[in-house]
Amino acid sequence: MANKEDVTRRKFLREGLWGACLAGAGTAAGLSVARNNQDNTVWQIDPYKCIACGNCATYCVLEQSAVKCIQAYAICGYCDLCTGYLVPEPKALDTGAENELCPTGAIKRTYVEDPYYEYTIDEALCNGCGKCVKGCVAFGNGSLFLQVRHDRCLNCNECAIAAACPSQAFTRVPARQPYLLKGVDAKE
Amino acid sequence: MTRIACTAMFTLALAVPCLGAGSEMRFPPPEFESGYQFPETARPPTARPVVHEYIDVALLAVVLLLASYLILQRRSRRAIFALMIAALLYFGFWRDGCICPIGAIQNVTLTAFDSTYAIPLAAAAFFVIPLAFTLFHGRIFCGAACPLGAIQDVVLIHPLRVPHWLESGLRLLAYTYLGAGVLFAAIGGTFLICRYDPFVGFFRMTGNWNILILGASLLAIGLFVGRPYCRFLCPYGVILRNLSRLSKRRVTITPTECITCRLCEDACPFGAIRTPTEDWPEGEYQIAKRRLAFFLVLLPILIAAGGWGGYALKERLARMHPRVRTAERVFLEETGQVTGTTNASDAFRTTGQASAMLYQDATAIRSRFALGGALLGGFVGLVAGGKLIALSVRRRRAEYEADPADCLACGRCYQYCPKEQERRKQRRDARSGRGNR
Structure with missing residues (x-):
């Protein structure tokens, strides 16, 4: 078979090209391994870049966004007039639905002591629209911020929200440290 | 509450930072007298452990090994179909269609052009493993492992023949798509191939409406034109088809020798069967x-x-x-x-x-x-x-063969070949002979 006079030019070229392709695939694999840090990457929002535009609620490929709001209690001011909880110029500083900024009523306001109120996010209700974040960052301490929840996130190769994010706040972060939390430093 | 009072409260709220401590913190965290403790900010759940990605890679390798055996050795369309459905269910519906080798083109490109990007090992493996298999066994990935191919394969009910020149012309779209995908991944801006992935919305049962409509229309076309995405759009298919031309082994319609009986001529829904040619008149x-x-x-x-x-x-x-x-x-x-x-x-x-x-x-x-x-x-x-x-140019061919580039290794043509039927009969006889003894 081997000396069947068919080590022709065409066959020689074919074999050469085949070897080159295999070597190319090998090189690609090798370079990738060399570059890799042994960790996967996941998508996360840099809370200091986020402008709470509302895209997170609508652009996620999931019907209910993977992004949800997080409350960093350590930097919360516990304000009575919480601009993350209440609409601008509220009729009253209470839990009336007409006064609440959150479209799904996901923030619970509980009395602590005069004049302080605690605000807690009900994550099942939060849709990641960021209305509260906007209010809190604009007039408050900025203790409310948005994060991609990795129990929900599908970790798409290209995050659809990242593609629509006007402030480029979405970054790939190592999966070992998948959150960029505000207020963690302040607490410690 | 009147508007004036409200405005006064807002002014007060804004005035506090001047008295307060930090520039970031407009209001100092309160000092509670009632013994109130800060609730623990709930640690959000961590990401999927990396080991899952390795399982995916291992499964891909297993599926491809199995596909090699079923397509080249066992030559059974039914078994190939079963494997294809299994791959569709796992890589498509269970894993939500991410990660796939088609999109991994962009991860590899980004690695080459962006020194800050560290490619996940799984993405690199998903890109390279099917390429290596293609160099040895042809496009078996397309035939039995790719969920995007599988979802189109199951809807194909009445394949129409696409003229060769039209097929070649439409395939330019795939080359352009590959080029554009690589270009945008290299310069940055977007992962084009992922953004316009037509079937991922079906795998997730949710998604952008425009893309779902695109996917639905591709499936509707796919009722009559076999696997339109694979043949005319898939950027990874472009790489595979060209590597497949060089592959060591590949799909052959007949297990032994072609008797040019023409029975397989219309067997291929993807127009990959080349008829014997003669010299130019x-x-x-x-x-x-x-x-x-x-x-x-x-x-x-x-x-x-x-x-x-x-x-x-x-x-x-x-x-x-x-x-x-x-x-x-x-x-x-x-x-x-x-x-x-x-x-x-x-x-x-x-x-x-x-x-x-x-x-x-x-x-x-x-x-x-x-x-x-x-x-x-x-x-x-x-x-x-x-x-x-x-x-x-015209190549001289004495037999009916599957074009290595166009063949998607679905295994439909095998059963049309009388030589194959003969082989199956022999195998059946051998088996029953053994059983009788």
Whole structure:
């Protein structure tokens, strides 16, 4: 078979090209391994870049966004007039639905002591629209911020929200440290 | 509560930072007297452990090994179909269609061009493993492992024949798509191939409406034209088809020797079966030679024209990049050509960067797209010219064969071959003979 006079030019070229392709695939694999840090990457929002535009609620490929709001209690001011909880110029500083900024009523306001109120996010209700974040960052301490929840996130190769994010706040972060939390430093 | 009181409260709220401590913290955290403790900020759940990705890679390798056996050795369409459905269920519906080798093209490209990007090992493996298998066994990935191929394969009910020249022409779309996907991944801006993945929405049972409609129309076309995405759009298929031309083993319609009975001629829904050819008839040969010479001369012209066309598209291409879009918007706002701001321009201003820097970035990106666009156009021109040349040469063939590039290794043609039926019968006999003894 081997000396069947068919080590022709065409066959020689074919074999050469085949070897080159295999070597190319090998090189690609090798370079990738060399570059890799042994960790996967996941998508996360840099809370200091986020402008709470509302895209997170609508652009996620999931019907209910993977992004949800997080409350960093350590930097919360516990304000009575919480601009993350209440609409601008509220009729009253209470839990009336007409006064609440959150479209799904996901923030619970509980009395602590005069004049302080605690605000807690009900994550099942939060849709990641960021209305509260906007209010809190604009007039408050900025203790409310948005994060991609990795129990929900599908970790798409290209995050659809990242593609629509006007402030480029979405970054790939190592999966070992998948959150960029505000207020963690302040607490410690 | 009156408006005045409310405004007073807002003013008070804004005045507090002057008394307060930090610049970030407008209000100091309160000192509670009631013994209130800060609730623990709930630690959000961690990401999927990396080991799952390795399981995916291992499963991909297993599926491809099994596919090699079923397609090349066992030659059973039913078994191939079962494996394909299993792959569709796991890689498609269970794993939500991410990660896939088609999208991994972009991860590999980004690794080559962006030194800060560390490619996940799984993405690299998903890119390379099917390539290696293709070099040895042909497009078995397309046949039995790819969930995008599988979802189209199951809806194919009445395949129509697409003329060869039309198929070749439409395939230019796939080459262009591959080039564009690589270009955008290299320069940044977007992962085009993932954004317009037509079937991932079905795998997730949710998604962007436009993409779902695109996917549904592709499936509707797929009822009559076998696997339209694989043949005319898939960028990974472009790589695989060209590697498959070199593969060591490949799908052969007949297990032994072709008796040119023509029974398999219409077996392939993807138009991959090549019929035996004879030499050019004497009169046509001269015309064909002249045609070939013309196309050879045309090739550099097509490359140049494509390059020029791609260069001319640079503005449009650059506008796909968010930084360039922001720069254009900020420029319009600063020169007073538009009133009002957008989210992007607002976000840019909160960063406190000088707009000169933004413009500088945008100019750099535009010049990269000018070069990239020219290269992309030239590539498309090269492929178009190559196709014209390939269409005007005739290879001599004595048998019915599956074109290694076009064959998607689905295994439909096997059963049409009488030699194959003979082989199956022999195998059955051997088995029952053993059983009787």
